[in-house]
Amino acid sequence: MAQEKQILELTKQLEASSKDDKATATILLKRAQVYESLDEISRATDDVQTALKRDPQVQAQASELLSRFSAHKLQQEPTHRELEEKDPRAASFEKHLVDLESSKDVAGIRRFVSSNDFVLVLTACGTPDAPPRIKSLSFMILTRLFNPQDDSKSYPMAFIIEQCAACFSHCIDQGKNESKLLAYRTLTAIFQTSMTVGSAILCQEGTIEEMMDVVEFETAPVQLAIAEVLTIASSDKSCRKQILKYATEWLAKTAGQSKTDPQLKAAAGTALSKLRAQSDLPADDDIGTSGVTEATPTLEETMRKMNLTNDTLIDSLKDIIRSKSSNGTLVLNAVEGLAYACLQPDVKESLGNDKEFLKCLSTLAISTANKDTVSSNPLLFGIGTILANLTMYRPVMDEHQKQMKKLRDLANAKQRQAAAGGGGKGGGGSAAKQEEKEDAREDDKAVDARIKNAIEQGAAVALVVLSKNSSVNIRAVAAQTYLNLVTPQATRGQLLQQGVVRGLLPLSHDANNGILASQALAKLAITTDPRIAFVGDTILDLVGPFLTLCKDSSQLRQFEGLMALTNLASVDDRVRLSIEHAQGMGVFENLQLSNNDMVQRAATEMVCNMTFCEPVFERYSDPSKSQNRIRLLMILSDHEDPATRRAASGALAILANSPGTCEMILKVDKCYERMMRWLSLEETAEVQHRGIEVMRLLIQHQGKPVVNEFVNENADEKLTEIVKKCQVQVVRSAAMEVLKLFVQNGVPLKA
Known part of the structure; x- marks a missing residue:
């Protein structure tokens, strides 16, 4: 009694000091402690949280109280685990699951499915507030039953479906709201574990028809459960045909009425959105066997009849998201409907x-x-x-895909024209043209x-x-x-x-x-300075994903992986070493042989970049290991693509600092003839510069014999032309340097 008086007194003080945040917070903390003594922990917690909002400076005391309240609550309330351990179904369900996993006894499966324990499993699946462990076990049992690991003809799938259908019918026939709710929620759970079993139950003759005949007389919770069954069943072709025939009018009416319960309205809207999304549904396929006739109204017609447009349907689902509703089922239905729509x-x-x-x-x-x-x-x-x-x-579609799309668009146009009541050839042609656009x-x-x-x-x-x-x-x-x-x-x-x-x-x-995430990262790495985009060692973590892109069968991904790695390797020698340790060079060398010019170019640019890595430089400079590698670079330096020529000649210019590389270059067939093409006035300045550098290093390492061969190919005249006509100073300077080496080796220059 004294504590209650305290509460009243403190409440009066709160009213008097409502404008003073500090005083209010202090009073709230005092009242919270009184509530604690009365075991009213929820109210105590509310007071502490309100005090914190009014005066953040009470953080220390508030945290201490909240921690104490939490401990007190845990002592008073049993945990979910404790409740589940007391539930007799837990041990039974676990045993059945083990039996199903380890046994192939058909007779045993039949006995279980015929038993009351199986009814308990179905009941747990259809009960929303079943303990999490119980519900999880029941779903696992159904999954195992409906999806046998072996496809043995002796497996009693038909019997299992028959028993599930019998349980469903029994609940419906009882006529009680609780039984109907359990039936429809359990059927939704069955659909979640097996569309085949769910469809077999729902598509029993007369089931959907009878369900929809009485749906408007059902309570709102039962109607909601029915709408959720229709939503999940719409994914199955057989169910979808039955739903389109018997259920769309109720769904459209429910989704379009402003006075409908918001949760039910959202569920109906979700089902309609899902049905509309099935654009691949054939117009006349299997009509005779499905029971759907040409007289069946289309979904669009039904919605139009109920004054429900697609825009209003979508707007109603959007409004649920914008309302920030705390109703989880309502929000989930809205999101699912929009996801399909x-x-x-x-x-x-x-x-x-x-x-x-x-x-x-x-x-x-x-x-x-x-x-x-x-x-x-x-x-x-x-x-x-x-x-x-x-x-x-x-x-992006290839030619075959484009042709298939045209045929599909034409079929859709004819279907929509028929639905709209058109008939003439002119109308069909116009619709087809509209679809093709x-x-x-x-x-x-x-x-x-x-x-x-x-x-x-x-x-x-x-x-x-x-x-x-x-x-x-x-x-x-x-x-x-x-x-x-x-x-x-x-x-x-x-x-x-x-x-x-x-x-x-x-x-x-x-x-x-x-692969998708790696491709997204590659796009970022291609166009951004890696030192800014990828901080610290993050840059090293990207090597593996980008190499995976390079190994993919998609040439676009190969190209993007190569470009991303090139950008990374250009700024950090650690990246080059990481690529080398990950066996990246073998990947790049394979891609140099690609039939795609862009991939071939990017791979060659990557090889050029990697020549700055010491282990790669040493391997490529070893005549016993890399003659074919140097030959490929020489061939690519003569490629019709300027960027590929630039990359290949760049790699050679770096590698030619080694005598071993110079030796291998000279062993390539028509090597002098190839190198002379680097000096053409029509060539880019970059390739000219790299080619001149290779010549300088060849003369430096091989001496006069190389000079004589160059003179036989009129290299001195080509270099003189570059000095006279090239507009790039660094290239002219390099050409003059090589000409000096010619003179030093006894070659007279022509004026």
């Missing part, structure tokens, strides 16, 4: 140009990731998928704009948290989105400032998604 150009434009939505989406990713729960993974995957789709560039909302310029908006609204920061997730799929969408974001050169500086390397580097070493 944003495959369409109009939705990409709507989402990608809505800066408020993009900001809320990025914030949602960060706050969800901070919860660090496995259940948040579907939400994070949905967010990542939206960001990836919004920033994805149109793929590329949508401007998918053009690079439009994608560039969406990427700019996404980066400005925090997408790169959101990707950092996605890249740290344990889910392979989430890391995959993060890697793809990173690659999309760095594709426009204009965004790279801003992304580096936002710490994009922090998220990309761990991904680049990922066994599943490393």
Whole structure:
């Protein structure tokens, strides 16, 4: 009683001192301690947190109290683990899982599926508040049952499906709301573990039809459970046909009504978005066997009938994200719906140009990731998928792919014309032409704009948290989105400032998604000073990922990997040594033989760069090891591409400082004839300069015999022309230096 009086007194003091932050904080801390003595820990915690907001200087005392409250709460409440250990299902489920993993006893599987224990497993899957361990075990059991490791014909899959269907029907037939909820939630769980089993249950004759006949008379929770079943089932072709026939009218009506429960409205919108995204659904395929007739209204017609447009559908889902709702299921449904819908150009434009939505989406990713729960993974995957789709560039197609797209566009045009009630040839031709025309909302310029908006609204920061997730799929969408974001050169500086390397580097070493992250890092390394972009030893961590790019089958990735390594190696000898230790030279030498001129050039530039590395220089200068390497450089120095000639002649100019290299150069067939082409007045100044340097070193190491051979090829005349006509002083000076060596070796120069 005395404590309650204290509470009242302190509350009055709070009202009197509400404008004084310091006094208010002190009173709140006193009241928190009284609440603690009454075991009202939640109220005590609220008071301490409010005190901290009013006066941050009470941090020390507040931290001590909060720590004490947490310890007190832990002593009073049993842990999840303790509760689960007391649950008799845990031991039973664990035993069944072990039996399923180790046994191939068909009779035993039949006995288990016929038992009450199997009903308990299904019940646990369909109960939202089941303890995490129990739910996890039940899902593992279903996964193992529905996905046998062996494809033995004796495996009782048909019997398993029959038992699951019987349980579903039994719950529905009871007519109670709790039973129906359990049935539909369990069916959703079955779909999550096996689309085949889920489809077999839902596609039983009359099931969807009967479900939709009574759906409007069901309670809101049951309707929500039905909408979630329809959403996940839409991924299956057989289910999708049944849903399009029987369920779209209710879905469109539910999604379009303003008075509908927000959670149910979002679930219906998600199902519709997913159905609309199935653009590959054949118009007349298997109509006879599916039960869908030509008289079945299209989804667009049904939505139009219910006054529901795609824009209003998308806007309603966007509003949920912008509202920052704390309802996890509501937000998840909205994100999933938008993830499917944003495959369409109009939705990409709507989402990608809505800066408020993009900001809320990025914030949602960060706050969800901070919860660090496995259940948040579907939400994070949905967010990542939206960001990836919004920033994805149109793929470059080869001729075969272009022809296939034309045929597909023509078929789609005819289908849409038929749906709109058209019929004449003229209308069909016009629609086909419209389809053949590329949508401007998918053009690079439009994608560039969406990427700019996404980066400005925090997408790169959101990707950092996605890249740290344990889910392979989430890391995959993060890697793809990173690659999309760095594709426009204009965004790279801003992304580096936002710490994009922090998220990309761990991904680049990922066994599943490393290639995409490595490609994104390569784009950054190609156009940015590595000393600024990659601090400290980070630059060394990039060698492995970039070499992996060089080994990829894609010539674009090979080229980008080579260019990135060239840029890194040009500024740090540690990088060159790291590349050498990673056996990189063998990779570059193979790529010098590529049939792609750009890859061949980049590989030769990389070899040139690596000649500054002492172990490489020594190996290339050893006649017993590198005659073929020098021959290849001589051949490439005569390449039709000026940049390749420059790189190859540059490598030779460096290596020719070694007598061994000079010896190998002279063994190359037509070596003097090749070198004379370096001195052509039509040649670039860079190649002329490198060629003259090779000549100087050859004379220095080999003496008069080399001079005589050069004179036989009229090298003295070519050098004299360069001195007279070349506009680059350093090249003229080098030519004069070699001419002096000619004179020293008894060659008279012509005026």
